[in-house]
Amino acid sequence: xxxxxxxxxxxxxxxxxxxxxxxxxxxxxxxxxxxxxxxxxxxxxxxxxxxxxxxxxxxxxxxxxxxxxxxxxxxxxxxxxxxxxxxxxxxxxxxxxxxxxxxxxxxxxxxxxxxxxxxxxxxxxxxxxxxxxxxxxxxxxxxxxxxxxxxxxxxxxxxxxxxxxxxxxxxxxxxxxxxxxxxxxxxxxxxxx
Numbered sequence: 001x002x003x004x005x006x007x008x009x010x011x012x013x014x015x016x017x018x019x020x021x022x023x024x025x026x027x028x029x030x031x032x033x034x035x036x037x038x039x040x041x042x043x044x045x046x047x048x049x050x051x052x053x054x055x056x057x058x059x060x061x062x063x064x065x066x067x068x069x070x071x072x073x074x075x076x077x078x079x080x081x082x083x084x085x086x087x088x089x090x091x092x093x094x095x096x097x098x099x100x101x102x103x104x105x106x107x108x109x110x111x112x113x114x115x116x117x118x119x120x121x122x123x124x125x126x127x128x129x130x131x132x133x134x135x136x137x138x139x140x141x142x143x144x145x146x147x148x149x150x151x152x153x154x155x156x157x158x159x160x161x162x163x164x165x166x167x168x169x170x171x172x173x174x175x176x177x178x179x180x181x182x183x184x185x186x187x188x189x190x191x192x193x
Contacts, residue, residue, distance in 0.1 A: 011073060015080040018043055033095055044084035049175055051077035056181035075128040082125035089118055110160030117153035120146050
């Protein structure tokens with residue numbers, strides 16, 4: 001349906017292209033620290049929002065080939081979100097370069113929420129593969145429900161550290177709306193008893 005993007009390798013390369021450009025831009029000095037931190041954080045949120053949007057879209061448009069395509073690739077979007085968050089965290093750590101300062105800042109609400117979100121995303125990223133799905137069975141789905149808490153913490157981090165929290169609030173509103181869309185088909189056609 002989506003031509004070359006049906007290839008998982010091509011999709012992974014497309015999702016990784018902005019990451020590569022950001023990393024090269026920062027390493028070459030074309031991007032400043034603040035620019036990279038902002039861009040990597042936004043890319044992490046955008047890909048996370050895309051991963052979270054898959055189920056609401058599938059329920060709103062059942063039986064559509066494009067939603068089936070998204071479902072089959074949802075984990076790629078989640079892993080991409082973690083990759084951008086990892087770049088975000090790595091550059092922050094490298095810039096601070098002083099563990100006592102990093103630990104002190106980690107006690108501030110804005111930074112603490114970011115680290116907590118990142119910590120919750122680690123097991124999700126590590127288990128976003130077929131082998132983990134098979135080995136964990138039903139526990140896999142339960143584990144991956146922590147994405148909602150991690151998402152809330154990610155938005156809290158952004159809102160608390162932003163000079164202008166307006167974009168974060170807009171994206172949060174879109175994310176909440178998408179999640180509410182999960183229930184619209186249930187409201188329109190209640191389950192038969």
